[in-house]
Amino acid sequence: MSILSDIAASLQRGEDEEVASLVRQALDDGQDAVAILHGGLIAGMGVVGEQFREREIFLPDVLLAARAMYAGLALLKPLLAKDGVPTAGTVVIGSVRGDLHDIGKNLVGIMLAGAGFDVVDLGSDVAPERFVDAACDRGASVIGLSALLTTTMPVMKDVVELVRARGLQDRIKVIVGGAAVSDAWARQIGADAYGYDAASAVERVRALARTPA
Amino acid sequence: MKQRIEWRPADTLPERREVLRLQGIPAGVDPSRRVLSIVESAEAVYLEIAEPRALVADISMEAFAAVYRGEGRNAPVTPIEAVVLRADALALFAATVGARVTDRIRTLFAENEPALAVMVDAVASAAADCLTHLIADRRAALADDAAGRGRLTLGYSPGYCGWHVSGQRALFACLQPEAIGVTLNASCLMDPLKSVSGVLAAGPADIHRFAPGYEFCADCRTKTCIGRVQRWPIPASAG
Numbered sequence: 019m020s021i022l023s024d025i026a027a028s029l030q031r032g033e034d035e036e037v038a039s040l041v042r043q044a045l046d047d048g049q050d051a052v053a054i055l056h057g058g059l060i061a062g063m064g065v066v067g068e069q070f071r072e073r074e075i076f077l078p079d080v081l082l083a084a085r086a087m088y089a090g091l092a093l094l095k096p097l098l099a100k101d102g103v104p105t106a107g108t109v110v111i112g113s114v115r116g117d118l119h120d121i122g123k124n125l126v127g128i129m130l131a132g133a134g135f136d137v138v139d140l141g142s143d144v145a146p147e148r149f150v151d152a153a154c155d156r157g158a159s160v161i162g163l164s165a166l167l168t169t170t171m172p173v174m175k176d177v178v179e180l181v182r183a184r185g186l187q188d189r190i191k192v193i194v195g196g197a198a199v200s201d202a203w204a205r206q207i208g209a210d211a212y213g214y215d216a217a218s219a220v221e222r223v224r225a226l227a228r229t230p231a
Numbered sequence: 232m233k234q235r236i237e238w239r240p241a242d243t244l245p246e247r248r249e250v251l252r253l254q255g256i257p258a259g260v261d262p263s264r265r266v267l268s269i270v271e272s273a274e275a276v277y278l279e280i281a282e283p284r285a286l287v288a289d290i291s292m293e294a295f296a297a298v299y300r301g302e303g304r305n306a307p308v309t310p311i312e313a314v315v316l317r318a319d320a321l322a323l324f325a326a327t328v329g330a331r332v333t334d335r336i337r338t339l340f341a342e343n344e345p346a347l348a349v350m351v352d353a354v355a356s357a358a359a360d361c362l363t364h365l366i367a368d369r370r371a372a373l374a375d376d377a378a379g380r381g382r383l384t385l386g387y388s389p390g391y392c393g394w395h396v397s398g399q400r401a402l403f404a405c406l407q408p409e410a411i412g413v414t415l416n417a418s419c420l421m422d423p424l425k426s427v428s429g430v431l432a433a434g435p436a437d438i439h440r441f442a443p444g445y446e447f448c449a450d451c452r453t454k455t456c457i458g459r460v461q462r463w464p465i466p467a468s469a470g
Contacts, residue, residue, distance in 0.1 A: 076256045078266045081346035088343050116418030121352050168396055169418045200450050
């Protein structure tokens with residue numbers, strides 16, 4: 019079994035120290051950082067994602083795998099940044115202004131990172147301008163909004179309208195999610211997509227990121 | 232009468248099965264050894280730092296009607312109105328497991344411990360829900376409302392069953408749970424996050440039975456209305 023397969027297998031088992039050790043070894047052996055990222059870490063998370071969708075494993079297993087992925091990614095990031103390696107895309111996420119719930123948003127961020135996206139997490143209680151400014155500054159193609167209350171959902175519409183007001187709707191897509199949000203709400207406010215949960219959000223973001231501007 | 236209640240964390244630890252359900256692990260599926268290990272760690276965190284407490288105050292039907300009306304944003308028809316009209320006694324309540332739990336969850340995420348962070352969150356969420364039942368059980372015991380006599384006390388909260396979340400404002404103005412450190416922000420979000428509030432309705436168990444066929448039920452992700460009444464089925468001996 020190649021070292022990249024070993025990395026993927028250890029990641030699936032949630033063995034963060036082993037993943038870090040194997041990534042170091044792979045780099046010492048002269049393996050390319052991009053190859054380690056795709057052939058080891060992302061490949062491993064891909065299997066985890068599939069097992070999760072098939073309900074062979076559950077959320078805690080996915081998060082243990084995510085921790086292992088981050089352990090390996092921490093070693094690769096400086097090298098990837100130095101070489102200017104492109105990611106699957108950049109996504110700005112946050113909980114909208116007035117909302118402090120962040121668990122769901124954090125899960126989405128973790129799963130997006132596992133899928134190879136560069137995630138800019140603005141945290142919670144984020145004003146519409148911050149979302150759009152961050153997306154412009156970081157070259158993001160997707161903004162992900164989370165709201166758990168009917169009282170905070172309206173801010174999502176403000177973000178969608180701000181994207182349009184700045185003429186960015188072809189370049190930046192908006193996906194919404196959260197306990198209070200529905201597919202009907204997403205369509206009502208003109209969002210580009212709705213994510214029922216973290217797993218479906220990642221699939222929607224993948225599709226949005228592939229949409230030509 | 233307003234009453235402050237405090238519990239030891241151990242007395243509010245939720246059932247493990249409920250915590251696993253919140254993690255997407257269905258009943259009948261045995262979690263792996265490593266998942267069980269995370270659950271045990273999360274429970275230990277909760278037992279170490281939780282500060283569960285509540286404030287409860289009796290309220291008349293008339294006074295509650297004004298609280299429930301709130302800002303006039305409730306659904307036109309809700310099961311809560313029917314429950315309350317048939318209840319013998321009402322009480323407003325607010326309860327929390329404390330701010331340290333939320334702070335620890337954030338710290339765990341920052342320390343790249345997402346599995347433990349999310350599990351602590353699940354334990355805290357289940358515990359907060361548990362507090363409603365603990366309050367209800369305590370009040371039922373005080374009123375000698377044994378379930379064996381066919382009576383049941385259940386809680387209903389703003390944000391559910393057609394009671395608009397903005398109803399929190401009227402509830403907070405009336406109950407003033409700031410006394411136990413629970414506040415409300417401009418978006419009607421409680422702080423600490425792992426807090427619950429609402430009205431307790433005591434009466435014959437049958438008053439709490441309703442089918443989730445209201446317009447707002449379609450978007451409800453919890454549908455605890457069914458499970459809560461099933462947990463306390465009306466006994467054959469009920470009068």
